[in-house]
Amino acid sequence: MIVRLARENELPRINELRKQVNDLHVSGRPDVFKPGFPEELQELIHVIWNDPEKEIVVSETDGVICGFAVVHHVRRPENPFMMERDYLGIEEFCVDEAFRRHGAASALIRFIRDYAKEKGLHRVELDVWEFNQDAQAFYEAVGFRTFRRYMEMRV
Numbered sequence: 214m215i216v217r218l219a220r221e222n223e224l225p226r227i228n229e230l231r232k233q234v235n236d237l238h239v240s241g242r243p244d245v246f247k248p249g250f251p252e253e254l255q256e257l258i259h260v261i262w263n264d265p266e267k268e269i270v271v272s273e274t275d276g277v278i279c280g281f282a283v284v285h286h287v288r289r290p291e292n293p294f295m296m297e298r299d300y301l302g303i304e305e306f307c308v309d310e311a312f313r314r315h316g317a318a319s320a321l322i323r324f325i326r327d328y329a330k331e332k333g334l335h336r337v338e339l340d341v342w343e344f345n346q347d348a349q350a351f352y353e354a355v356g357f358r359t360f361r362r363y364m365e366m367r368v
Contacts, residue, residue, distance in 0.1 A: 216271070218271075266286045272324075
């Protein structure tokens with residue numbers, strides 16, 4: 214298993230994985246997420262690629278990209294309510310269904326944690342949808358803890 218920063222020619226494969234995430238979200242919350250993976254969503258990977266505050270990390274096994282994460286260096290200035298925040302946010306995370314439970318996700322998290330340390334950051338944050346119990350269990354197993362919740366009331 215190799216974990217590294219992505220190469221531009223790997224963006225189509227990363228989009229295949231992004232579609233898996235989109236499909237999962239549509240299945241879990243069809244009232245929120247739109248089905249399909251239109252060109253507009255596919256092109257977003259190029260916006261991410263060209264953003265100097267973001268990186269795409271991939272896990273590769275036997276020459277196949279089996280997982281990826283989009284990380285974002287987030288800087289939030291101090292305001293009257295909050296202290297300054299400077300952290301690495303995981304915006305997207307996926308391991309191909311065919312490669313799950315083989316260490317790719319844990320390897321991605323280790324790389325991301327080390328990358329944050331190298332940048333002098335002391336936090337890695339992410340959000341996860343409540344319906345995605347498998348992801349929640351994994352994130353907790355690798356050391357993430359809930360520090361904030363979003364709640365809803367349907368009317």
